[in-house]
Amino acid sequence: FMATGIPKGTRDFAPKVLAKRNYIFDTIKEVYRRYGFQPLETPAMENLSTLTGKYGDEGDKLLFRILNSGDFLSGVTDTELAQKEAVKLSSKICEKGLRYDLTVPFARYVADNRGEIAFPFKRYQIQPVWRADRPQKGRYREFYQCDADVVGSDSLLNELEIVQMIDDVFSDLDLRVAVKINNRKLLAGIAERIGFPDKIVDITVAIDKLDKIGAENVYKELAERGLTAQAIKDLEPILNIKGNFAEKMELLRNFVGETEIGKRGIAEVETLFGYLDMFSFKAEIELDLTLARGLNYYTGAIFEVKSLEAQMGSICGGGRYDDLTGIFGLKDMSGVGISFGADRIFDVLEQLGKFPEKTLKGIDVLITNFGEKEVAYALPVLKKMRDSGISAVLYPDSSKLKKQMKYADDNSIPYVVLVGDKEIENKTFTLKNMLSGEQQEVSESALISIFTE
Amino acid sequence: FMATGIPKGTRDFAPKVLAKRNYIFDTIKEVYRRYGFQPLETPAMENLSTLTGKYGDEGDKLLFRILNSGDFLSGVTDTELAQKEAVKLSSKICEKGLRYDLTVPFARYVADNRGEIAFPFKRYQIQPVWRADRPQKGRYREFYQCDADVVGSDSLLNELEIVQMIDDVFSDLDLRVAVKINNRKLLAGIAERIGFPDKIVDITVAIDKLDKIGAENVYKELAERGLTAQAIKDLEPILNIKGNFAEKMELLRNFVGETEIGKRGIAEVETLFGYLDMFSFKAEIELDLTLARGLNYYTGAIFEVKSLEAQMGSICGGGRYDDLTGIFGLKDMSGVGISFGADRIFDVLEQLGKFPEKTLKGIDVLITNFGEKEVAYALPVLKKMRDSGISAVLYPDSSKLKKQMKYADDNSIPYVVLVGDKEIENKTFTLKNMLSGEQQEVSESALISIFTE
Numbered sequence: 001f002m003a004t005g006i007p008k009g010t011r012d013f014a015p016k017v018l019a020k021r022n023y024i025f026d027t028i029k030e031v032y033r034r035y036g037f038q039p040l041e042t043p044a045m046e047n048l049s050t051l052t053g054k055y056g057d058e059g060d061k062l063l064f065r066i067l068n069s070g071d072f073l074s075g076v077t078d079t080e081l082a083q084k085e086a087v088k089l090s091s092k093i094c095e096k097g098l099r100y101d102l103t104v105p106f107a108r109y110v111a112d113n114r115g116e117i118a119f120p121f122k123r124y125q126i127q128p129v130w131r132a133d134r135p136q137k138g139r140y141r142e143f144y145q146c147d148a149d150v151v152g153s154d155s156l157l158n159e160l161e162i163v164q165m166i167d168d169v170f171s172d173l174d175l176r177v178a179v180k181i182n183n184r185k186l187l188a189g190i191a192e193r194i195g196f197p198d199k200i201v202d203i204t205v206a207i208d209k210l211d212k213i214g215a216e217n218v219y220k221e222l223a224e225r226g227l228t229a230q231a232i233k234d235l236e237p238i239l240n241i242k243g244n245f246a247e248k249m250e251l252l253r254n255f256v257g258e259t260e261i262g263k264r265g266i267a268e269v270e271t272l273f274g275y276l277d278m279f280s281f282k283a284e285i286e287l288d289l290t291l292a293r294g295l296n297y298y299t300g301a302i303f304e305v306k307s308l309e310a311q312m313g314s315i316c317g318g319g320r321y322d323d324l325t326g327i328f329g330l331k332d333m334s335g336v337g338i339s340f341g342a343d344r345i346f347d348v349l350e351q352l353g354k355f356p357e358k359t360l361k362g363i364d365v366l367i368t369n370f371g372e373k374e375v376a377y378a379l380p381v382l383k384k385m386r387d388s389g390i391s392a393v394l395y396p397d398s399s400k401l402k403k404q405m406k407y408a409d410d411n412s413i414p415y416v417v418l419v420g421d422k423e424i425e426n427k428t429f430t431l432k433n434m435l436s437g438e439q440q441e442v443s444e445s446a447l448i449s450i451f452t453e
Numbered sequence: 454f455m456a457t458g459i460p461k462g463t464r465d466f467a468p469k470v471l472a473k474r475n476y477i478f479d480t481i482k483e484v485y486r487r488y489g490f491q492p493l494e495t496p497a498m499e500n501l502s503t504l505t506g507k508y509g510d511e512g513d514k515l516l517f518r519i520l521n522s523g524d525f526l527s528g529v530t531d532t533e534l535a536q537k538e539a540v541k542l543s544s545k546i547c548e549k550g551l552r553y554d555l556t557v558p559f560a561r562y563v564a565d566n567r568g569e570i571a572f573p574f575k576r577y578q579i580q581p582v583w584r585a586d587r588p589q590k591g592r593y594r595e596f597y598q599c600d601a602d603v604v605g606s607d608s609l610l611n612e613l614e615i616v617q618m619i620d621d622v623f624s625d626l627d628l629r630v631a632v633k634i635n636n637r638k639l640l641a642g643i644a645e646r647i648g649f650p651d652k653i654v655d656i657t658v659a660i661d662k663l664d665k666i667g668a669e670n671v672y673k674e675l676a677e678r679g680l681t682a683q684a685i686k687d688l689e690p691i692l693n694i695k696g697n698f699a700e701k702m703e704l705l706r707n708f709v710g711e712t713e714i715g716k717r718g719i720a721e722v723e724t725l726f727g728y729l730d731m732f733s734f735k736a737e738i739e740l741d742l743t744l745a746r747g748l749n750y751y752t753g754a755i756f757e758v759k760s761l762e763a764q765m766g767s768i769c770g771g772g773r774y775d776d777l778t779g780i781f782g783l784k785d786m787s788g789v790g791i792s793f794g795a796d797r798i799f800d801v802l803e804q805l806g807k808f809p810e811k812t813l814k815g816i817d818v819l820i821t822n823f824g825e826k827e828v829a830y831a832l833p834v835l836k837k838m839r840d841s842g843i844s845a846v847l848y849p850d851s852s853k854l855k856k857q858m859k860y861a862d863d864n865s866i867p868y869v870v871l872v873g874d875k876e877i878e879n880k881t882f883t884l885k886n887m888l889s890g891e892q893q894e895v896s897e898s899a900l901i902s903i904f905t906e
Binding site: 065 | 498603850
């Protein structure tokens with residue numbers, strides 16, 4: 001046998017990396033907690049009947065399926081086997097799959113436990129998900145999602161909280177970000193107004209490209225995507241939308257105010273921005289009509305967050321959905337949720353060198369081991385240090401000093417306590433600062449105070 | 454579509470249960486941290502080449518296998534398919550499996566990263582594992598393990614730390630336990646001494662039954678298991694071993710002192726108990742020759758912990774293994790490890806009602822919502838509460854007071870802030886204690902102080 005590595009697209013998280021990741025998770029968790037979101041965990045495996053059909057055909061292909069245990073072929077006929085149809089056969093030999101996101105398991109949980117849940121239900125969930133995507137830089141087959149959702153309330157106060165949480169998380173992480181906000185109903189109103197209600201995505205994608213490729217190319221692309229010349233002409237004021245929030249809203253009111261859905265979109269955006277106006281934010285907050293994420297899913301507000309300091313895709317996103325649990329038989333459950341992209345946030349913090357000192361800290365102190373007598377002298381103070389909350393290790397073997405010092409260095413341990421004949425005689429300990437090289441001989445109580453104060 | 458439930462043997466963890474579980478995990482983590490163990494996380498999926506053959510034939514059957522993505526049948530011949538041999542076919546259509554424990558992934562990690570690790574390497578790992586066991590009360594197909602191991606040192610100081618950590622964890626959890634300690638080398642010496650070196654397990658199982666079935670029945674059972682009358686006679690002093698630690702050791706010295714392995718076992722036990730004598734423990738610590746866990750795996754000390762207050766199997770166990778990473782090509786890596794059984798510890802704490810108050814606490818306070826005006830008045834104080842670390846929610850809809858109070862009750866929220874015309878006029882807030890029913894009208898700063906002091 002030899003080392004066999006790990007499946008592609010998966011990662012081991014070594015202690016130093018994990019400490020940084022936990023800093024991100026803990027920051028998000030603490031904000032979720034303050035806003036009254038409660039933790040939930042669901043199993044890694046869900047029944048495939050829960051998962052399939054929820055993420056489109058492409059998503060179904062990316063589900064990791066778990067082979068039934070025991071004689072998984074017992075229910076398969078010879079004819080079915082001989083046909084060698086992978087998709088069909090997989091549904092015969094696999095009943096379970098790994099969760100693909102946290103939203104569907106959450107919806108399943110809410111539907112399953114509707115009788116016990118007090119709505120509106122605010123839950124957060126930080127767990128890994130698995131996707132059989134082709135691995136590439138920044139895309140993994142196992143990665144964590146950090147979701148918070150509230151279901152059972154259509155109040156726009158929930159949207160306000162989403163923006164406040166985004167602002168809190170990124171200011172706690174010391175990251176400057178822009179929060180882009182759009183509303184699916186506005187986009188629906190625009191598409192309806194120009195006579196192409198089913199072209200919402202094409203229109204928003206086109207608007208998004210305006211800066212990069214210019215108006216003429218956008219018009220060409222819209223024509224290729226099936227819009228008539230008249231519709232493209234009608235869309236012009238939206239493509240050229242400029243100005244502050246009030247000016248944009250004025251134009252939108254004139255443009256989509258006559259469509260039922262557009263009117264509702266305008267009202268929602270005005271209410272939300274009215275709430276937002278009551279607070280000051282560290283993040284830049286803007287209405288962005290080019291934002292089109294997850295349109296087949298969201299029904300109201302849409303959120304996306306970008307770093308203002310690093311080149312990186314969206315680092316957080318979310319929105320409102322009007323029927324999350326309907327697929328599981330529980331109707332009329334409006335919800336709004338947010339998801340932080342921990343891997344990208346990690347990369348931004350790393351790029352900017354913004355992980356705080358304390359997250360890099362592991363073991364506080366190493367006590368040297370020069371033999372049985374020294375160990376017997378060191379064991380009681382070691383125990384006292386640990387009882388005081390200090391992360392302390394005694395080198396377990398009486399190796400050469402050089403080796404023990406190298407161990408402290410390799411593990412980034414900032415202090416070493418030297419215990420030899422002199423210290424035993426003086427009833428002291430010599431504390432060495434590994435960074436400065438400075439040494440001082442101190443009493444037991446002084447030694448502990450140095451770390452606890 | 455309707456709610457589909459979850460796979461049997463798996464669990465959803467609702468907020469209140471999860472808070473209790475996290476109390477256990479956090480307590481264990483904090484002890485591991487103080488003893489200088491660093492966190493590690495490995496992927497849920499490992500290559501099957503890493504997993505198979507490590508847990509015996511029975512273990513191989515209990516591995517969850519993951520179907521290769523895409524056309525998993527492409528590498529399978531028609532002949533292979535027609536044979537319908539489940540085991541053979543599974544190895545053709547599955548390359549990955551879910552991890553079965555944390556020990557093998559740890560060994561794989563150490564072997565893969567031998568060049569970067571500073572040994573002795575102390576790591577802890579708290580992650581779920583999956584086994585296709587038949588689910589039953591207290592046995593799950595997905596459950597968490599909480600392991601700490603140190604590899605690369607054969608010093609018995611590591612064994613001392615294991616016992617200290619056990620004592621710290623259970624005294625932090627306010628649980629009274631017995632720590633049973635044995636040594637595989639002692640058992641090997643006993644078996645060798647009576648001429649049946651391969652009957653270690655049979656002998657220890659027999660010793661274990663002595664109290665329950667009596668000496669005569671144990672002798673009968675040993676005979677059935679293949680021991681000769683002479684061997685059984687020779688074993689009598691061990692079966693009847695009594696007295697304190699010194700007396701037991703005296704008898705053992707006479708009994709196995711002549712075998713090489715027994716002599717080493719005696720030396721190890723004496724050294725470890727010498728270290729243990731330097732400290733006082735809350736746990737009861739005893740040498741227990743009936744302890745036989747994982748004998749095909751451990752090579753030195755063996756540990757097991759039992760509750761002294763609740764009827765429950767082993768709630769923690771571990772031991773020393775001399776060749777953890779050898780299967781992955783890295784020889785001579787002695788290690789010692791421990792694993793806490795979180796599910797059983799949970800059940801013990803629940804049975805004894807020993808989860809502390811604070812773990813049951815969720816949201817601190819609910820602010821009522823009587824309309825837009827009241828919301829506008831409440832939003833700033835809500836933000837200030839959250840900025841002060843208070844877990845606070847504003848009821849998102851202006852529903853009837855009764856409904857809002859019921860929501861506070863259902864979510865075990867201990868305080869409600871009432872905001873109406875009177876409070877707005879007086880620039881105050883009315884705080885209601887949901888347990889006592891008591892109400893008081895307070896200023897904004899007083900309101901926040903009540904929660905933060």
